[in-house]
Amino acid sequence: MSGTSLIRTAVAADAPRLAELLGQLGYPTDAVSAATRLTRLLADPSAAVFVACRGSDVCGLATVQSHVALNRDAPSVQLTLLVVADALRGSGVGRALVSAAEDWTRHHGADRLVVTTAAHRAGAHAFYERLGYALTGRRYAREL
Template sequence: MNPATEIRIARIDDAAAVAVLLGELGYPASVEQAAARLVGLQRTACAVTYVASRAGNVCGLATVHSHASLNRDQPSVQLTLLVVSAQARGSGAGKRLVQAAEEWARDCGAQRLVVSTAVHRAGAHAFYETLGYELTGRRYARVL
C-alpha cells in the first residue's frame, strides 16, 4: 500500500531531513545550518516552508516568499525552493507542495505564483509545465 502524503508547515525538528533534501538539490547544509535557516524563515510573516511527509518521514519541502511590488497592486509571491527526495518522486508529493504554495499565495492576496528553477533542471521544467506553469522570462544572478 502506498502511504498518503501529508503537507504541513516545517518545524525546527525537521532540520535533519531538510539538510538531506537541500543536499539532494545541490545545496549542502549541515543540520545546524538548516535549523538556523528554518528559524529565520519562521520569524517573518512573508515566507513559509512546507514539508511533505509519507509514513511520518519528511520526503519533500517547498519555500514560498511574498513581497510588495511596484508593478502590481497585489503582492508578488515566489516559490523559491522545491525538492522531493529521489525515493518519493512520482508519488504526488511535489504536486501537493505546489498546491500548498498556491493556497498560501492566494491567502496573501496574490493572483499568480512565480516559480524559480535552474536552467539545467529540465525535469523540473517539465513538472511545472504539467501543472500549468508557463515560461515567462529569464532570471540572471551574480555572485556578490
C-alpha cells in the same frame, strides 16, 4: 513509503531531514545551518516553509516568499525552493507541495505564484509546465 502525503508547516525538529533534502537537490547543507535558516524563515510573516510527510518521514520541502512591487497592485509569491526525496519523485509529493504553495499564495492576497528553477533542471521545467506554469522570462544572478 506509500500512501498520501500530509503537508504541514515545518518545525525546528525537521532541520536535519531538510538538510538531507537540500543535499539531494545539490545544495549540501549541515543540520545546524538548515536549523538557522529555518528559524529565520519561520519568523518571517511573508514566508512559509512546508514539508510533505509520509508517515513520520519528511519526504519533501517547499518554501514560499511574498513580496510587493511597484508594478503590481497585488503581492506576488515566489516558490523559492521545491525538493522531493529522490525515491519519491513522480509520486505526487511535489504536486501536493505546489498545491499548498498556491493555497498559501491565495490566502495571503497574492494573485500569482512565480517559480524559478535552474536552467539545467529539465525535469523540473517539464513538471511545472504539466502543472500549468508558463515560461515568462529569464533569471540572471551574480554572486557578490
